[in-house]
Amino acid sequence: MTPRHMPIEAAQSLRYMTLLNTSRSLVGLTPKPEDCKDIARMIMELAVYEKMPDQVKISHKELERDGFGPNPFYQCLVAEVPEDHKSKDGHTKVGYALFFYTYSTWKGRTVYMEDLYVMPEYRGKGIGKALMATVAKVAKEQHCVRLQFSVLDWNKPSLDFYLAKGAEDLTAKEGWHFLRFHGIALDNLALEAP
Amino acid sequence: MALFNLRKAEPKDVPDILRLIKELAKYEEMEDQVILTEKDLLEDGFGDHPFYHCVVADVPTEHQKVEGYSVIGFAMYYFTYDPWIGKLLYLEDFYVMKEYRGFGIGSEILKTLSDTAVKNRCSSMHFIVAESNKASIDFYKRRGASDLSLQEGWRLFRIDKENLLKMSAEE
Numbered sequence: 001m002t003p004r005h006m007p008i009e010a011a012q013s014l015r016y017m018t019l020l021n022t023s024r025s026l027v028g029l030t031p032k033p034e035d036c037k038d039i040a041r042m043i044m045e046l047a048v049y050e051k052m053p054d055q056v057k058i059s060h061k062e063l064e065r066d067g068f069g070p071n072p073f074y075q076c077l078v079a080e081v082p083e084d085h086k087s088k089d090g091h092t093k094v095g096y097a098l099f100f101y102t103y104s105t106w107k108g109r110t111v112y113m114e115d116l117y118v119m120p121e122y123r124g125k126g127i128g129k130a131l132m133a134t135v136a137k138v139a140k141e142q143h144c145v146r147l148q149f150s151v152l153d154w155n156k157p158s159l160d161f162y163l164a165k166g167a168e169d170l171t172a173k174e175g176w177h178f179l180r181f182h183g184i185a186l187d188n189l190a191l192e193a194p
Numbered sequence: 195m196a197l198f199n200l201r202k203a204e205p206k207d208v209p210d211i212l213r214l215i216k217e218l219a220k221y222e223e224m225e226d227q228v229i230l231t232e233k234d235l236l237e238d239g240f241g242d243h244p245f246y247h248c249v250v251a252d253v254p255t256e257h258q259k260v261e262g263y264s265v266i267g268f269a270m271y272y273f274t275y276d277p278w279i280g281k282l283l284y285l286e287d288f289y290v291m292k293e294y295r296g297f298g299i300g301s302e303i304l305k306t307l308s309d310t311a312v313k314n315r316c317s318s319m320h321f322i323v324a325e326s327n328k329a330s331i332d333f334y335k336r337r338g339a340s341d342l343s344l345q346e347g348w349r350l351f352r353i354d355k356e357n358l359l360k361m362s363a364e365e
Contacts, residue, residue, distance in 0.1 A: 136362035153347035166357030177343035185338030189308035
């Protein structure tokens with residue numbers, strides 16, 4: 001998934017964030033499984049923007065099942081604004097960053113940022129920047145030595161945003177390509193397992 | 195008797211896993227980049243919160259081609275998440291010692307991992323390969339893998355520790 005970049009301007013409306021599925025919260029709010037409904041809504045908004053809404057196969061139910069409990073498969077930061085700043089559709093949860101821990105056999109613990117998104121009417125206020133800085137902070141607290149993510153080659157605003165923050169394009173620099181076994185290809189491979 | 199045995203890694207395998215990690219890094223011409231230690235691997239793989247899972251291939255003593263080594267291949271993986279389709283299995287490292295290639299050990303490891311993926315409700319198995327590594331790319335494509343960097347234009351990015359610290363101080 002492409003982390004979305006929004007233009008950077010001085011942070012204003014961001015009041016607090018909740019860190020889901022950990023026992024601590026960043027500014028005194030308790031994370032709730034019902035936040036998953038808002039996350040699912042924003043995931044769909046991002047998919048619509050990318051013209052691929054039919055590719056979204058999971059709902060808030062899977063997000064709740066997979067993000068909470070003793071073995072969460074992802075972590076999520078939610079950017080929330082106060083009631084008096086709510087969106088025209090009445091939402092106070094206006095952005096998110098979804099990430100998880102991965103492992104490098106060379107360097108050790110890494111954070112992989114899967115999604116970064118801010119609703120269009122809240123862009124330009126530094127929310128995207130703040131979300132990413134908080135992911136970096138969590139990474140640092142968990143002794144992670146780096147942050148990785150992927151960007152589509154046509155997404156110039158995002159590419160510029162990340163390069164300005166010191167990101168390196170490893171596909172260009174070192175020739176790394178993403179491969180996958182998906183759907184039937186995966187099933188066929190598994191059928192041959194001893 | 196089977197030529198080799200595939201099993202879940204145990205804490206005692208950590209020295210062999212690190213040895214194989216360094217051999218793979220050498221093959222990728224980046225041996226000096228490995229800063230991980232046995233202590234890190236033990237804590238991160240077998241502690242309260244495992245950051246990775248590992249399968250190893252070992253051979254019985256009478257089949258050893260290289261003196262002293264019974265663990266001759268490994269694969270390291272972990273579970274990741276796609277907000278559109280849910281759980282994925284991510285293959286981080288996959289290596290068989292040179293002397294043991296061509297016997298189907300790599301194929302068996304890959305099949306075992308795909309079976310693990312399916313049993314854990316993963317829709318997909320992802321990994322990265324350097325474009326110069328033609329042998330590996332062909333191995334995966336022969337088995338049905340697709341190259342998402344070519345097909346969809348995905349590029350991998352990284353922010354290292356120094357810049358991560360700068361960003362975390364900006365909040």
